[in-house]
Amino acid sequence: MTVRDLKKCRFALALTWLIPLALPAQTPARKDSCIECHGQLEAELKAPVDGFAADVHKQFGLSCADCHGGNPAQDDITLAKDKTFRGTPERARIPEFCGSCHSDSGYMRRYNPNIRVDQLELYWTSRHGELLKKKDTAVAVCTSCHGVHGIQTANFPKSMTFPWNIPETCGRCHANPEIMKPYGIPVDQVAQYKQSVHAAALYDKKDLSAPVCNDCHGNHGAAPPEVKAVAFVCRQCHPSAGDLFSASPHKAAFDGLGVSECEACHGNHKILMPSDEMLAGGQSDVCVQCHDSGTGPFDAGLDMRRRLQAFVAAYAHDEGLLDQAENKGVEASEARFRLQEANTALIEVRNLTHGLTFPTIEARLADGVKVLDDVRARGEAALREARFRMTGLVVATFFILLLALALYFKIRDLQRNANS
Amino acid sequence: MSGFWHSVRSYLDSRFKLEAMLAFGRKKMVPEHEHSFWYYLGGLCLFLFIIQVITGLLLLLYYNPTVDGAHESIRFIMSQVRFGWLIRSIHSWTANILIGAIFVHMFSAYFLKAYRPPRELTWMSGFFLLVLFMAFGFSGYLLPWNELSFFATRVGTDIAGSIPLIGKAVKTFILGGATVTEATIGRFFWLHIGVLPAAALLVIGVHVLLVQTLGMSRPMGLKTDREISFFPQFILKDALGWLLVLGGIGVICVFIPWEVGTKADPFAATPLGIKPEWYFTFMFTTLKIVPSHVLSIEGEVLAILGFMLGGLLWLLVPFLDRRALREKASPAFTAAGALIVIYIVVMTALTYLAPNLGK
Numbered sequence: 001m002t003v004r005d006l007k008k009c010r011f012a013l014a015l016t017w018l019i020p021l022a023l024p025a026q027t028p029a030r031k032d033s034c035i036e037c038h039g040q041l042e043a044e045l046k047a048p049v050d051g052f053a054a055d056v057h058k059q060f061g062l063s064c065a066d067c068h069g070g071n072p073a074q075d076d077i078t079l080a081k082d083k084t085f086r087g088t089p090e091r092a093r094i095p096e097f098c099g100s101c102h103s104d105s106g107y108m109r110r111y112n113p114n115i116r117v118d119q120l121e122l123y124w125t126s127r128h129g130e131l132l133k134k135k136d137t138a139v140a141v142c143t144s145c146h147g148v149h150g151i152q153t154a155n156f157p158k159s160m161t162f163p164w165n166i167p168e169t170c171g172r173c174h175a176n177p178e179i180m181k182p183y184g185i186p187v188d189q190v191a192q193y194k195q196s197v198h199a200a201a202l203y204d205k206k207d208l209s210a211p212v213c214n215d216c217h218g219n220h221g222a223a224p225p226e227v228k229a230v231a232f233v234c235r236q237c238h239p240s241a242g243d244l245f246s247a248s249p250h251k252a253a254f255d256g257l258g259v260s261e262c263e264a265c266h267g268n269h270k271i272l273m274p275s276d277e278m279l280a281g282g283q284s285d286v287c288v289q290c291h292d293s294g295t296g297p298f299d300a301g302l303d304m305r306r307r308l309q310a311f312v313a314a315y316a317h318d319e320g321l322l323d324q325a326e327n328k329g330v331e332a333s334e335a336r337f338r339l340q341e342a343n344t345a346l347i348e349v350r351n352l353t354h355g356l357t358f359p360t361i362e363a364r365l366a367d368g369v370k371v372l373d374d375v376r377a378r379g380e381a382a383l384r385e386a387r388f389r390m391t392g393l394v395v396a397t398f399f400i401l402l403l404a405l406a407l408y409f410k411i412r413d414l415q416r417n418a419n420s
Numbered sequence: 421m422s423g424f425w426h427s428v429r430s431y432l433d434s435r436f437k438l439e440a441m442l443a444f445g446r447k448k449m450v451p452e453h454e455h456s457f458w459y460y461l462g463g464l465c466l467f468l469f470i471i472q473v474i475t476g477l478l479l480l481l482y483y484n485p486t487v488d489g490a491h492e493s494i495r496f497i498m499s500q501v502r503f504g505w506l507i508r509s510i511h512s513w514t515a516n517i518l519i520g521a522i523f524v525h526m527f528s529a530y531f532l533k534a535y536r537p538p539r540e541l542t543w544m545s546g547f548f549l550l551v552l553f554m555a556f557g558f559s560g561y562l563l564p565w566n567e568l569s570f571f572a573t574r575v576g577t578d579i580a581g582s583i584p585l586i587g588k589a590v591k592t593f594i595l596g597g598a599t600v601t602e603a604t605i606g607r608f609f610w611l612h613i614g615v616l617p618a619a620a621l622l623v624i625g626v627h628v629l630l631v632q633t634l635g636m637s638r639p640m641g642l643k644t645d646r647e648i649s650f651f652p653q654f655i656l657k658d659a660l661g662w663l664l665v666l667g668g669i670g671v672i673c674v675f676i677p678w679e680v681g682t683k684a685d686p687f688a689a690t691p692l693g694i695k696p697e698w699y700f701t702f703m704f705t706t707l708k709i710v711p712s713h714v715l716s717i718e719g720e721v722l723a724i725l726g727f728m729l730g731g732l733l734w735l736l737v738p739f740l741d742r743r744a745l746r747e748k749a750s751p752a753f754t755a756a757g758a759l760i761v762i763y764i765v766v767m768t769a770l771t772y773l774a775p776n777l778g779k
Contacts, residue, residue: 400666418649
């Protein structure tokens with residue numbers, strides 16, 4: 001091979017990087033004249049293009065024409081808006097517009113086999129759907145809660161239907177006095193909810209399982225699945241309290257009076273952290289709503305509150321003992337574990353108050369008191385151990401220093417002898 | 421002396437030549453001067469090592485080196501075993517004091533140029549002892565299997581994995597797999613109570629033998645010829661220091677018993693502010709602040725190579741300091757040592773004072 005041949009080879013190799021440029025792209029992008037044209041427009045005509053960039057439908061490969069019809073392959077606006085073009089649907093027709101795909105199980109399976117297809121059917125059973133059928137177009141339709149272009153799945157934190165955004169999503173209408181005025185519905189639900197123990201769990205603890213509007217009022221339908229009415233919805237998360245209540249004398253009494261169950265004592269949107277003060281004679285006494293002071297049931301509630309408060313005081317005392325022992329360096333994790341058992345007993349007793357079965361409550365409370373006695377004994381033993389350690393240290397240090405002093409004098413004597 | 425003790429002594433003397441050993445101690449002289457204080461650190465390290473051996477052996481009675489049992493056994497020792505809290509606290513606190521004492525002993529020997537011939541091997545064996553005791557600390561830190569130790573070990577072994585060429589193999593060997601598992605705790609336990617004590621005993625033996633054979637180094641330019649006998653004067657002074665340190669350790673253990681911590685959860689996210697034991701923090705912080713790339717070389721790799729090279733140079737100091745070799749002052753080496761001390765102190769302080777540095 002000559003030098004010239006070598007140069008030719010080098011030149012040919014240098015050109016090889018151009019080969020990919022010469023080849024056609026593997027997957028040519030589908031022409032979409034809707035995006036191209038609306039992307040060059042302004043304000044509300046451009047907004048759909050901007051919003052659609054992050055839309056879940058786009059992620060699944062759908063585009064404008066899949067909902068609005070037309071021929072996106074055409075550049076000419078007249079040809080693009082052919083006979084299949086559906087344009088923007090009337091508000092009253094939006095549920096069917098979305099439902100044309102979302103109610104079609106065969107179509108939806110192509111994109112997400114797990115997604116439900118009964119949303120439209122459920123919607124028509126909801127108050128929103130009922131009013132829409134009566135030509136009230138001010139009620140919520142699909143786009144009111146999910147957005148229009150830029151729709152996100154419910155597990156995306158910026159989505160309008162992500163748990164901690166739902167109160168605001170519902171509040172857009174339900175906290176608006178102008179929208180709610182014709183229906184005579186109060187508009188303070190969202191504000192009240194935000195003061196509740198549920199909102200604290202959601203916003204402060206970031207607990208996404210904490211209930212928001214739709215967990216009690218349902219998503220698309222009128223009520224959550226398998227619940228006859230909102231009154232029963234609390235049992236979905238608090239089944240034990242619900243069962244105890246159903247077996248209690250209160251159940252028949254509440255039914256007879258037509259009083260709602262949990263709500264009568266705990267409220268609805270502004271459900272605060274329950275406390276022993278809700279029992280008879282407490283600062284936020286709910287028993288007194290039905291039972292006058294001095295009556296048998298009131299006194300029973302009063303006794304229950306006092307016993308619980310005595311238990312709580314004993315718990316705090318024992319916890320203080322363990323704190324002191326740990327501050328003094330004594331390992332007390334097993335006693336702390338026992339203290340958790342006492343806390344479990346306290347939680348159970350508080351729950352048992354829903355059943356009004358006093359013998360059961362007393363028995364469980366007695367179990368808890370036994371545990372607290374054990375914790376107290378352990379705490380006191382730990383403090384004795386701390387005192388023993390301190391005494392031991394003083395004695396040991398005394399002897400060590402005494403020995404050190406003796407050594408010091410011995411060394412000094414040796415040095416004196418060596419010097420002399 | 422009573423007749424009984426006299427006969428015991430003569431029985432032992434005829435078999436162990438005690439009188440000959442005492443005579444050697446009385447005859448052996450140790451220089452006494454203004455820097456003599458630093459001589460006692462070597463004996464202190466030996467004393468602390470003996471404490472480590474005794475308390476370590478006692479801990480072995482209850483410690484269970486498994487993922488399910490390690491943390492529980494430590495909790496049991498701390499809460500149920502009589503004086504278990506004291507034994508474990510002494511073991512943990514002494515380990516830290518021992519490494520601190522080794523550092524001070526090493527730098528005092530460096531600044532007094534005690535590595536001058538014929539004591540090069542004494543210096544080198546001392547350096548190996550520092551490495552061995554740092555390995556003791558690293559392996560012992562994981563054994564309680566608590567959150568801090570688990571994640572610090574993970575971070576530490578990740579760093580070891582960055583060593584060029586051999587890093588991955590070293591990491592896999594240390595961990596017994598790809599990450600910290602039951603195999604790791606087994607290996608660390610094996611290292612901590614088997615391999616390292618055997619190696620340490622051997623190197624300590626060599627180090628002490630060299631010190632006894634060659635005697636203690638006299639600093640250069642020393643005016644006085646004053647000396648004291650190794651036995652009983654030096655030994656008694658040593659014992660006085662040991663007693664005071666023992667008393668100090670007792671006070672620390674009663675007021676700040678070594679904590680048990682939360683049991684490690686391998687599936688949990690690494691908690692914020694995870695850092696190794698204090699004697700590794702100067703290297704840890706360096707790795708955090710080093711630029712990601714220096715002249716196209718990964719910064720972390722460069723820093724590790726730098727530490728390895730630095731360690732090698734430190735080991736070879738007796739051969740590099742040519743002026744000290746000729747009994748002449750070597751201010752450049754003194755200045756370099758001072759810079760290293762400042763660097764270690766500053767980097768260690770930064771770890772605790774500016775934990776977000778380099779993030």
